[in-house]
Amino acid sequence: MKEEVTNTEEKILAAAEIIFLQDGYSGSRMQDIADLAGINKALLHYYFRSKDKLFEYIFDKKISLMFPKMEELFDENNSFIEILSGFIENYIKLLMANPFLPLFVITTINKSDREDFLEKLPIFLKRRLMEFYQRDLALGKVRKHHPAQLIISVFGMCVFPFMAKPMLKKMSNMNDEQFQEFMKERIPEVQGYIKLILEP
Amino acid sequence: MKEEVTNTEEKILAAAEIIFLQDGYSGSRMQDIADLAGINKALLHYYFRSKDKLFEYIFDKKISLMFPKMEELFDENNSFIEILSGFIENYIKLLMANPFLPLFVITTINKSDREDFLEKLPIFLKRRLMEFYQRDLALGKVRKHHPAQLIISVFGMCVFPFMAKPMLKKMSNMNDEQFQEFMKERIPEVQGYIKLILEP
DNA sequence: TTACAATTTAACCATTTGGTTAAATTTACT
């Protein structure tokens, strides 16, 4: 059965994604991944030698999702405020489709014994945002702020609700649909904050 | 040796706190806690019957820290903006002294098999903030916003940097002292955002 | 049909881990 070599491999990866994203590394069991993929443990190890290998494979995929390129935003014609507004919209939509992403990446990176994962962090995102801010500051198009503080704030306002999702749902008596609605409404809300904060 | 019954118990709790906060439930080992407390596993189980009991003990302590009462803030003479500003200062200072607190509480609550912990969430904090917002909105002292969105934003701006601390340190080339400095500077920064967002 | 790769089955191994037990030892208090 050589037909679709990737078929089983894909099933494994899809299953591993779900398990790892929900339970993290130490909370995940290889048996659970095999079960969810509809295969057995022997075959699982036949495809991926070890839990570590499989996990790193998933993590690599996820970290690039967490820090997307978003090249279309970084157009010289865009103002800093427009770039941030675009980022807010794109990023919240991205996270709505991948709600477990932030907690997964951040808990993984926080594990003291896996600091090697830190090496995979990109830095271009923050640097490019800073450059655009400095440009618009010089043009008098934005108010003066500490740009790193502002960027981390925008990031936090987008990301935090997904990490605190169970808390939010409980405290505001929301179900999953209402949470999605809440996050959709959040896009113009946060964009509004940024305008008020930055516009001179 | 009846002298200080609490002495060993306190050593255990202090050790359990450090281990659990850093590694979470499934990442923590009873042996590590015993080692850090300077005792052996037998004695550890002599004081706390099981890992679950010990963990719940720690979690209860921590969740009340995560959602402090801050009664002094909720004074009728304070404006909503003053209340938020006070909250930002108090909360960031609290987290500076307990940097692992947010990730610990949130990851614990997110574990699907421990949803019982959700029951321990308070709701008074959000409700009281909402009441003060509505009052000041009626008085024309604040701009119109979706108050739940605003409150979660303030929360996120305070909490998120601590959860993403290793990422932030890496991306901005900071050491621990510089991170502390960054968070200290963050207090007036976020307070400034709130004023710009809310003042009519 | 043959040959080879994919898959299953099932037993097995070594290690880790939460937890127990019983006996010995130390400590404090009377």
Added chain:
DNA sequence: AGTAAATTTAACCAAATGGTTAAATTGTAA
């Protein structure tokens, strides 16, 4: 000194878990 509680030591258990192995079975392609 005697007693009871605190602590240590060390062996032990059972379950969970990552990983291996070998043999059998199934599917595919030549």
